[in-house]
Amino acid sequence: MTTVIEKTNVKEQAKLAQKASKELGLLSTEEKNAALNTIADHLEVRSNDILTANEADLKNGREAGYDAAYMDRLALDQDRVKDFAEGLRQVAKLEDPAGEVTDEWTLDNGLNVQTVRVPLGVIGMIYEARPNVTADATGLALKSGNAIVLKGGSSAINSNRKIVEVIKEALENTVISSDAVQFIDSTDRSATQELFTMKEHIDVLIPRGGGKLIQAVVNNATVPVLETGVGNCHIYIDEHADAKKAFAILVNAKTDRPAVCNAAETVIIHEAFLAKHKDELIDILNENNISVFGDQKAVELIPNAEAAEEDHWANEFLSLDIAMKIVSDVNEAIAHIDEYGTKHSEAIVTEDEKTAKRFKGLVDAAAIYQNASTRFTDGSALGFGAEIGISTQKLHARGPMGLPALTTIKYVMTGDGQVR
Amino acid sequence: MTTVIEKTNVKEQAKLAQKASKELGLLSTEEKNAALNTIADHLEVRSNDILTANEADLKNGREAGYDAAYMDRLALDQDRVKDFAEGLRQVAKLEDPAGEVTDEWTLDNGLNVQTVRVPLGVIGMIYEARPNVTADATGLALKSGNAIVLKGGSSAINSNRKIVEVIKEALENTVISSDAVQFIDSTDRSATQELFTMKEHIDVLIPRGGGKLIQAVVNNATVPVLETGVGNCHIYIDEHADAKKAFAILVNAKTDRPAVCNAAETVIIHEAFLAKHKDELIDILNENNISVFGDQKAVELIPNAEAAEEDHWANEFLSLDIAMKIVSDVNEAIAHIDEYGTKHSEAIVTEDEKTAKRFKGLVDAAAIYQNASTRFTDGSALGFGAEIGISTQKLHARGPMGLPALTTIKYVMTGDGQVR
Numbered sequence: 001m002t003t004v005i006e007k008t009n010v011k012e013q014a015k016l017a018q019k020a021s022k023e024l025g026l027l028s029t030e031e032k033n034a035a036l037n038t039i040a041d042h043l044e045v046r047s048n049d050i051l052t053a054n055e056a057d058l059k060n061g062r063e064a065g066y067d068a069a070y071m072d073r074l075a076l077d078q079d080r081v082k083d084f085a086e087g088l089r090q091v092a093k094l095e096d097p098a099g100e101v102t103d104e105w106t107l108d109n110g111l112n113v114q115t116v117r118v119p120l121g122v123i124g125m126i127y128e129a130r131p132n133v134t135a136d137a138t139g140l141a142l143k144s145g146n147a148i149v150l151k152g153g154s155s156a157i158n159s160n161r162k163i164v165e166v167i168k169e170a171l172e173n174t175v176i177s178s179d180a181v182q183f184i185d186s187t188d189r190s191a192t193q194e195l196f197t198m199k200e201h202i203d204v205l206i207p208r209g210g211g212k213l214i215q216a217v218v219n220n221a222t223v224p225v226l227e228t229g230v231g232n233c234h235i236y237i238d239e240h241a242d243a244k245k246a247f248a249i250l251v252n253a254k255t256d257r258p259a260v261c262n263a264a265e266t267v268i269i270h271e272a273f274l275a276k277h278k279d280e281l282i283d284i285l286n287e288n289n290i291s292v293f294g295d296q297k298a299v300e301l302i303p304n305a306e307a308a309e310e311d312h313w314a315n316e317f318l319s320l321d322i323a324m325k326i327v328s329d330v331n332e333a334i335a336h337i338d339e340y341g342t343k344h345s346e347a348i349v350t351e352d353e354k355t356a357k358r359f360k361g362l363v364d365a366a367a368i369y370q371n372a373s374t375r376f377t378d379g380s381a382l383g384f385g386a387e388i389g390i391s392t393q394k395l396h397a398r399g400p401m402g403l404p405a406l407t408t409i410k411y412v413m414t415g416d417g418q419v420r
Numbered sequence: 421m422t423t424v425i426e427k428t429n430v431k432e433q434a435k436l437a438q439k440a441s442k443e444l445g446l447l448s449t450e451e452k453n454a455a456l457n458t459i460a461d462h463l464e465v466r467s468n469d470i471l472t473a474n475e476a477d478l479k480n481g482r483e484a485g486y487d488a489a490y491m492d493r494l495a496l497d498q499d500r501v502k503d504f505a506e507g508l509r510q511v512a513k514l515e516d517p518a519g520e521v522t523d524e525w526t527l528d529n530g531l532n533v534q535t536v537r538v539p540l541g542v543i544g545m546i547y548e549a550r551p552n553v554t555a556d557a558t559g560l561a562l563k564s565g566n567a568i569v570l571k572g573g574s575s576a577i578n579s580n581r582k583i584v585e586v587i588k589e590a591l592e593n594t595v596i597s598s599d600a601v602q603f604i605d606s607t608d609r610s611a612t613q614e615l616f617t618m619k620e621h622i623d624v625l626i627p628r629g630g631g632k633l634i635q636a637v638v639n640n641a642t643v644p645v646l647e648t649g650v651g652n653c654h655i656y657i658d659e660h661a662d663a664k665k666a667f668a669i670l671v672n673a674k675t676d677r678p679a680v681c682n683a684a685e686t687v688i689i690h691e692a693f694l695a696k697h698k699d700e701l702i703d704i705l706n707e708n709n710i711s712v713f714g715d716q717k718a719v720e721l722i723p724n725a726e727a728a729e730e731d732h733w734a735n736e737f738l739s740l741d742i743a744m745k746i747v748s749d750v751n752e753a754i755a756h757i758d759e760y761g762t763k764h765s766e767a768i769v770t771e772d773e774k775t776a777k778r779f780k781g782l783v784d785a786a787a788i789y790q791n792a793s794t795r796f797t798d799g800s801a802l803g804f805g806a807e808i809g810i811s812t813q814k815l816h817a818r819g820p821m822g823l824p825a826l827t828t829i830k831y832v833m834t835g836d837g838q839v840r
Contacts, residue, residue: 248837368833382533395540395644395646411787411819413788417664417669417791417792419668419672420672420796
């Protein structure tokens with residue numbers, strides 16, 4: 001297949017999705033829910049075909065020498081496919097944001113004004129290894145009345161192609177056009193880049209994956225982007241911290257799931273707290289196999305701590321490593337977070353309300369915690385039921401994004417001849 | 421001044437604004453309101469200085485041969501400066517969006533979750549001739565707790581420089597740092613382009629002006645953009661329209677203020693309506709000096725109508741010209757709006773609720789009207805008090821944008837040691 005033909009296809013596919021999105025926006029909640037349940041059933045029935053396709057990806061992955069963590073993200077089994085299906089059934093049970101009248105008033109002249117939630121239209125999903133995103137994102141898009149264009153990672157192309165094939169077959173048995181789900185069946189980067197500028201046919205791009213992918217989309221797309229996920233999160237343990245809470249939060253935020261975006265990557269400790277609780281801290285780090293890359297003071301005080309380099313402050317470890325900075329007040333902590341934070345989740349441990357207020361007011365992030373673990377920045381932990389990602393941008397949606405993030409509003413005005 | 425020095429300045433200015441924005445976000449509503457009133461007083465006291473500066477711009481404008489409409493947008497007088505001041509006092513009276521707790525719940529484990537409205541941070545305003553934007557945008561930014569970087573059009577640079585000088589002098593008498601208002605004192609395009617990519621220091625760019633300016637920002641900025649304003653608005657007169665309402669709406673939407681974005685640019689008429697009301701329509705067009713550029717049928721039926729070219733369908737006239745298309749059903753009207761609309765304001769005139777529902781559901785625009793003039797898409801008409809622009813994009817804010825559009829939310833979590 002030549003690049004020229006692929007280019008044409010991407011645009012044609014986006015147009016088909018756009019066309020399908022129009023009628024999708026008019027469907028009832030019941031019709032959309034029935035479609036999601038039908039897709040779920042088909043995924044379960046066709047799980048063996050999906051696993052066969054996945055085996056081809058795994059074989060390519062082994063030959064390419066991907067590491068164990070990557071292979072784990074890529075791998076499917078019967079249980080994981082059942083999870084896709086169950087996920088779709090859960091989304092079917094969520095409240096439908098589309099059609100909700102969010103505000104209504106009547107002008108003095110009698111003109112009725114409503115703001116109504118409506119689907120965004122066409123969502124472009126650009127993602128990496130995990131094939132579950134194919135099913136999850138499709139479910140959230142359709143439930144909120146949107147069509148979706150899927151561009152997954154090359155390493156999962158066989159799995160993704162088969163999952164989409166099953167989804168489209170399922171849609172043939174529903175009122176939703178199978179055109180509402182488009183799969184860019186290409187490993188060519190130019191196909192992804194084409195999506196970046198397809199403003200006329202795609203309403204929003206959502207990148208899911210590593211920082212490099214997200215930055216490529218943010219920096220090159222003229223289609224509006226919902227920026228998700230990189231979390232260089234900090235725990236600041238204040239002079240007035242309760243030590244028990246501080247250590248519980250530190251251990252949980254660092255070790256519960258080190259590879260996720262809401263895990264802690266740097267601990268900032270007030271020198272007065274450290275003076276009182278140094279030995280406890282050292283024990284806790286040892287017990288939990290946490291390795292420290294510290295500033296000068298930390299290296300002096302913590303056995304085995306190595307000197308932190310710029311990269312340690314600036315990037316996620318996604319492991320049991322942690323960066324450690326010792327400060328003499330909250331302002332120093334805030335300045336460090338300002339410089340290195342990714343506006344995801346930031347925590348202060350303190351019993352002093354004035355300090356907490358300053359931290360909460362001045363730190364610029366999607367989620368600010370006082371005396372709790374950053375791990376709660378998560379759609380399911382907060383009770384949203386499902387999330388399309390965690391927004392680290394400020395516009396449109398911030399923090400965990402549920403179904404409403406996939407909608408916009410429309411002013412609907414009803415009159416009987418009003419003029420100005 | 422060399423380009424290199426200017427480049428440094430833009431970045432330094434953005435950094436100063438960012439620094440000022442931090443403390444601005446902590447101020448009380450009363451402190452911000454007092455500052456706005458102080459600025460208003462200073463603008464009135466210094467109106468002669470502002471008019472002297474404006475005279476320099478007008479002289480340059482006359483020498484450059486700008487047309488009368490352009491010169492009118494540029495020109496200030498005592499009344500217009502009084503309007504700036506009055507506008508700031510009105511903004512001081514509006515509800516402060518910052519700090520509003522928009523939602524609050526408690527998880528089963530006792531963790532309290534609040535979503536709190538917070539300022540975006542730093543707003544980059546890129547605009548054309550009208551010097552009133554300098555004062556208006558500054559007022560809205562400060563009221564919502566944001567710093568602002570102003571880049572006005574070259575033709576108004578003397579007026580804008582003086583207005584900002586007065587604003588900054590006024591701020592010296594308030595708790596707001598004068599750094600919160602930055603004026604890019606340059607007519608060099610590279611200064612504007614630098615703002616496009618200054619993601620680290622500017623949170624959002626708002627372009628106000630013609631379509632060309634807006635597209636340049638949208639297509640080149642990596643800083644998130646709030647797209648405003650171009651309105652290629654349509655009035656669809658259905659088969660089941662009430663003729664009296666239809667003509668009143670057509671005349672109002674076309675002639676009340678032809679140069680504004682919510683004016684009508686194309687009228688789409690059902691052939692059955694035209695068959696019944698042709699003579700009335702011709703009289704009304706004549707009485708109101710409306711010139712028609714029509715499709716083939718319109719040219720045949722309407723005396724003096726010229727044949728419409730692509731440009732007439734696609735762009736705003738901003739004059740008493742109108743494009744006219746004759747259709748045989750509502751779907752044809754919707755398809756035309758889909759192709760040429762700018763997602764601003766679209767109207768249907770009909771007494772048939774089923775047709776109205778289809779139009780309201782399928783037309784993709786910020787504001788959809790049934791039996792009312794598109795002229796109501798306006799912050800003051802809708803009761804917002806003031807607007808920073810009319811968003812034609814779908815993300816973040818859609819339609820007339822009041823103060824809440826200049827805010828985002830922050831999840832603020834308060835616990836007593838919760839971990840997952």
